[in-house]
Amino acid sequence: MNNSRYIKHLYARAGFGICFEDLHDHEHWSVRKAVKKIFKASEKIEPITAVTENMDLRPHPKDETEDQKKTREEERVKHEKALFNAWTKQLIETNAQLREKMTLFWHNHFACNINNPYYEQELNNIERANALGNFKTLLIAVTQSPAMLQFLNNQQNQKVHPNENFARELMELFTLGRGNYSEQDIKESARAFTGWAYGGKEGEYFFKTGAHDDGIKTFMGRSANFCGEDIIDIIVAQKQTAVFISTKLYRYFVNDVPDMSHINEMANVFYNTGYEITPVLEYMFMADWFYADKNIGNLIKSPVELIIGLSRQFYITYQNPDVLVQFQQSLGQVLFRPPNVAGWPGGRSWIDSSSLMTRLRMPAIILNAGLIDFTGKAGPEDEAYLALVRKQQFDVIKRVQATPDWDRFFKAIPQNMPKKQIAEFMLEPPVNALIINEINNAPDLKTALIQIVSTPEYQLT
Amino acid sequence: MKRRDFLRNTALASGALMIPAFLKPFEALAMNDISGYKNLVIIQLSGGNDGLNTIIPFGNDIYYQKRKTIAINQPDIIKLNDMQGFNPNLSALKEIYDQGWMSIINSVGYPNPDRSHFRSMDIWQTASDANQFLTTGWIGRYLDSNCQGCKTPYTAIEVDDTLSLAMKGADMKGIAVQYPDKLYQNTREPFFKDLVHEHDNTHLSEDNLGYLYKTMAETYSSADYIQKTSKTYNVTAAYPANTLGNRLKTVSKLINSGLQTRVYYVSLSGFDTHAGQQNQQGRQLKIYGDAVAAFVKDLKQSGKLDDTLIMTFSEFGRRVEQNASNGTDHGTANNVMIFGGKLKKAGIYNDAPDLTQLDNGDLKYQVDFRDVYATLLDKWLNVNNSQILNKNFAGLDFV
Numbered sequence: 001m002n003n004s005r006y007i008k009h010l011y012a013r014a015g016f017g018i019c020f021e022d023l024h025d026h027e028h029w030s031v032r033k034a035v036k037k038i039f040k041a042s043e044k045i046e047p048i049t050a051v052t053e054n055m056d057l058r059p060h061p062k063d064e065t066e067d068q069k070k071t072r073e074e075e076r077v078k079h080e081k082a083l084f085n086a087w088t089k090q091l092i093e094t095n096a097q098l099r100e101k102m103t104l105f106w107h108n109h110f111a112c113n114i115n116n117p118y119y120e121q122e123l124n125n126i127e128r129a130n131a132l133g134n135f136k137t138l139l140i141a142v143t144q145s146p147a148m149l150q151f152l153n154n155q156q157n158q159k160v161h162p163n164e165n166f167a168r169e170l171m172e173l174f175t176l177g178r179g180n181y182s183e184q185d186i187k188e189s190a191r192a193f194t195g196w197a198y199g200g201k202e203g204e205y206f207f208k209t210g211a212h213d214d215g216i217k218t219f220m221g222r223s224a225n226f227c228g229e230d231i232i233d234i235i236v237a238q239k240q241t242a243v244f245i246s247t248k249l250y251r252y253f254v255n256d257v258p259d260m261s262h263i264n265e266m267a268n269v270f271y272n273t274g275y276e277i278t279p280v281l282e283y284m285f286m287a288d289w290f291y292a293d294k295n296i297g298n299l300i301k302s303p304v305e306l307i308i309g310l311s312r313q314f315y316i317t318y319q320n321p322d323v324l325v326q327f328q329q330s331l332g333q334v335l336f337r338p339p340n341v342a343g344w345p346g347g348r349s350w351i352d353s354s355s356l357m358t359r360l361r362m363p364a365i366i367l368n369a370g371l372i373d374f375t376g377k378a379g380p381e382d383e384a385y386l387a388l389v390r391k392q393q394f395d396v397i398k399r400v401q402a403t404p405d406w407d408r409f410f411k412a413i414p415q416n417m418p419k420k421q422i423a424e425f426m427l428e429p430p431v432n433a434l435i436i437n438e439i440n441n442a443p444d445l446k447t448a449l450i451q452i453v454s455t456p457e458y459q460l461t
Numbered sequence: 462m463k464r465r466d467f468l469r470n471t472a473l474a475s476g477a478l479m480i481p482a483f484l485k486p487f488e489a490l491a492m493n494d495i496s497g498y499k500n501l502v503i504i505q506l507s508g509g510n511d512g513l514n515t516i517i518p519f520g521n522d523i524y525y526q527k528r529k530t531i532a533i534n535q536p537d538i539i540k541l542n543d544m545q546g547f548n549p550n551l552s553a554l555k556e557i558y559d560q561g562w563m564s565i566i567n568s569v570g571y572p573n574p575d576r577s578h579f580r581s582m583d584i585w586q587t588a589s590d591a592n593q594f595l596t597t598g599w600i601g602r603y604l605d606s607n608c609q610g611c612k613t614p615y616t617a618i619e620v621d622d623t624l625s626l627a628m629k630g631a632d633m634k635g636i637a638v639q640y641p642d643k644l645y646q647n648t649r650e651p652f653f654k655d656l657v658h659e660h661d662n663t664h665l666s667e668d669n670l671g672y673l674y675k676t677m678a679e680t681y682s683s684a685d686y687i688q689k690t691s692k693t694y695n696v697t698a699a700y701p702a703n704t705l706g707n708r709l710k711t712v713s714k715l716i717n718s719g720l721q722t723r724v725y726y727v728s729l730s731g732f733d734t735h736a737g738q739q740n741q742q743g744r745q746l747k748i749y750g751d752a753v754a755a756f757v758k759d760l761k762q763s764g765k766l767d768d769t770l771i772m773t774f775s776e777f778g779r780r781v782e783q784n785a786s787n788g789t790d791h792g793t794a795n796n797v798m799i800f801g802g803k804l805k806k807a808g809i810y811n812d813a814p815d816l817t818q819l820d821n822g823d824l825k826y827q828v829d830f831r832d833v834y835a836t837l838l839d840k841w842l843n844v845n846n847s848q849i850l851n852k853n854f855a856g857l858d859f860v
Contacts, residue, residue, distance in 0.1 A: 168592065172594070173594075256669070294668075297670075298668055298669050298670070299669070300669050300673075330622070330623070332623065339579060339583070339626070340579050340580055340583050340594070341580070341594075342594045342596075345596040347669075348669070348672060349596060349629065351672070351673065351676055352624045352628075352629065352634040352635075352636070352637070352676070353614055353624075353634070353636040353637070353679065353680040353683060353684075354623065354624060354636065354637040354638070354644070354680075355623070355624070356673065356676050356677060356680065357644075357647045357648065357680060360653060360677075361647070361650070372650060372651075372653075374651040374652045374655070376651065376652075376655050378651055381649070382649075382654075385646075385650065385651060386651065429670050434655075434656065434659050435656075438652070438655065438656075451652060454652060454653075455656065456656070456670065456673035456674055456677060457670065459673055460669060460670060460673075
């Protein structure tokens with residue numbers, strides 16, 4: 001039995017795609033076996049260690065000169081870049097694809113945008129270490145991370161003047177979703193989290209006893225001297241938390257349009273295993289509906305998925321990794337810079353007139369200095385356009401400095417394999433006759449490949 | 462039956478649906494009654510412009526007490542009345558103000574203000590409550606409303622290379638065009654042209670692939686239309702040679718060429734003045750004042766000022782009291798500046814900010830920013846504001 005369609009779909013969703021040789025090797029695997037292998041490959045946890053110093057802990061002279069300040073700011077930017085580049089590199093090179101894909105999921109779920117790369121890295125490592133572990137453990141670790149304490153102002157949440165920011169987002173964005181708690185619940189739970197702070201010599205989490213409100217709080221119909229952990233216990237005891245997270249997982253891995261019966265199946269597994277993440281993902285990847293036609297090739301890749309997938313597929317090395325920040329910026333998703341606490345909305349919101357044109361051109365810019373060779377009926381205007389692109393190619397190469405490993409790519413593809421089959425491997429949605437016609441007219445395989453990755457179909461996974 | 466459903470059904474019945482969107486004859490739509498076509502131009506000042514050093518409440522001693530080193534000295538201020546005046550860097554706007562083409566609304570904000578740039582900008586762009594997260598922008602929802610004259614992506618143009626959240630609706634989005642030529646060039650890629658034009662209609666379906674092809678087709682028709690239309694007009698007026706000047710010059714070109722666009726959006730950043738504020742803000746205000754003055758005069762000259770309304774906002778104002786680095790920290794309510802040839806109430810619209818009744822050292826808002834939006838929606842864009850703002854706002858009387 002040839003299972004390649006399903007295996008390809010699974011790797012596209014559970015990771016960033018599969019290379020040709022792996023697909024050829026795995027095409028007779030059962031889905032069960034492939035799922036097992038995917039989890040096995042993600043057992044290893046590779047933390048990011050690019051930032052080694054917390055600059056906020058440096059003594060900060062009161063009489064700092066403008067020059068000193070500038071130097072300090074430049075150093076901070078350097079740390080930020082190092083962090084960004086380290087994660088991007090890991091996404092491109094890792095074998096633990098599912099772990100990184102889930103780290104991206106939590107990176108968006110626990111959206112955080114602060115100005116301290118050391119804490120950003122720490123939060124990212126928490127998300128990676130717990131990516132496939134237990135949700136409640138992850139939630140507590142995130143809550144106690146200096147990054148989140150700072151971002152959602154729990155640092156300012158004190159008995160004398162409570163700050164409700166964290167308590168609100170905890171329920172609205174992290175666990176229950178809107179409409180499943182009251183304003184009173186927010187006020188009371190904020191009191192329970194007073195005193196959760198960071199600081200001291202190491203700048204790490206500690207419980208500030210003096211700032212904690214140890215009075216009676218009434219939360220979700222129960223009254224006691226609750227502390228933060230109690231609040232989290234009460235929240236995860238609600239099935240709604242399992243439904244909320246399962247919905248987000250479904251929309252991330254399966255389909256933009258939620259199917260409540262499938263989501264409820266997932267929520268049952270999630271809830272009954274005490275919020276273990278691995279079983280609910282296994283359940284989803286093994287469900288029949290995961291492989292239904294309407295769930296194949298119908299998710300819009302996030303900009304990061306688009307760039308990472310392309311880079312992995314063509315074994316691209318970037319001599320100037322800074323260009324990746326620029327790509328992400330122009331496509332509307334920069335790692336560590338979510339637009340707000342709610343994260344990137346995803347799906348169709350990635351696409352507008354200008355971003356779509358940029359996305360369609362991006363693969364050819366990275367792989368071929370912007371040129372999409374065209375062999376159809378080129379009019380004089382088309383010829384002029386292509387001549388202009390050819391003239392600019394050198395400038396594009398200088399700026400992008402990306403090198404795909406074409407030899408390695410071609411080596412995996414059997415000689416004389418029809419271009420149509422190659423297109424079917426590269427694209428997740430069905431390949432239409434027009435594309436087949438275009439690539440069959442292409443003079444060589446490389447030209448055809450550039451055309452294939454420049455289609456709207458390639459924007460989908 | 463909703464109007465939209467009705468249109469869809471009739472289209473289906475008549476077979477018009479079989480014609481791809483990009484083949485719709487724009488010529489048929491384009492030239493009908495261009496005069497009297499009203500434009501809204503939104504200018505966003507990013508970073509949190511310090512409103513108190515922009516429109517200065519020099520008549521209030523507290524201003525000088527709280528801002529020992531960064532207050533603007535009385536003789537330098539361009540006085541508008543006995544309480545408020547312009548920062549000297551806005552001198553170019555004095556002439557505009559004197560002509561009755563400017564209205565200043567003081568103390569605009571919202572309840573429970575958020576002092577984060579990102580969050581507060583989202584609140585302004587989505588027109589949400591402080592504790593509400595919307596994923597669509599207010600102009601985007603205007604496009605979604607399917608009102609008369611807001612059915613194409615180029616109904617709202619952002620002169621920039623990316624599209625702001627404000628311009629994104631659930632079904633419809635505006636279009637980001639920094640250079641009409643460049644967008645047009647992007648659509649000239651022969652391979653893409655082939656994909657769009659040869660593509661059969663089956664893919665214009667409801668799934669995501671259909672959505673991509675539909676967006677692509679709309680981009681093609683918009684880029685073509687914008688390029689062809691804007692080519693017909695050359696801006697001869699002088700604009701300052703900086704990014705904002707260039708962008709407003711592009712807006713002038715688009716407006717004067719008779720483009721069927723209702724909303725234009727441009728931004729200027731650099732207003733986050735935590736330190737050394739006087740120089741930094743002064744530079745940005747000069748860029749702003751000079752560019753807007755040139756733009757207003759240009760529109761007056763070409764007879765379009767009466768059909769244009771300009772609104773300037775920033776995500777928040779800044780604290781009343783300065784900080785220790787000769788700057789100001791994030792604050793709350795701020796002034797909104799309106800320009801146009803047909804203002805109902807020119808000059809200073811309401812009382813100067815109250816510097817005594819503060820909330821934790823910050824101004825209390827007097828006017829909800831959504832009342833400003835409601836005015837623009839009801840009286841300028843001719844659409845019921847409750848449809849876009851999710852509840853009804855009474856609005857103001859500046860137009």
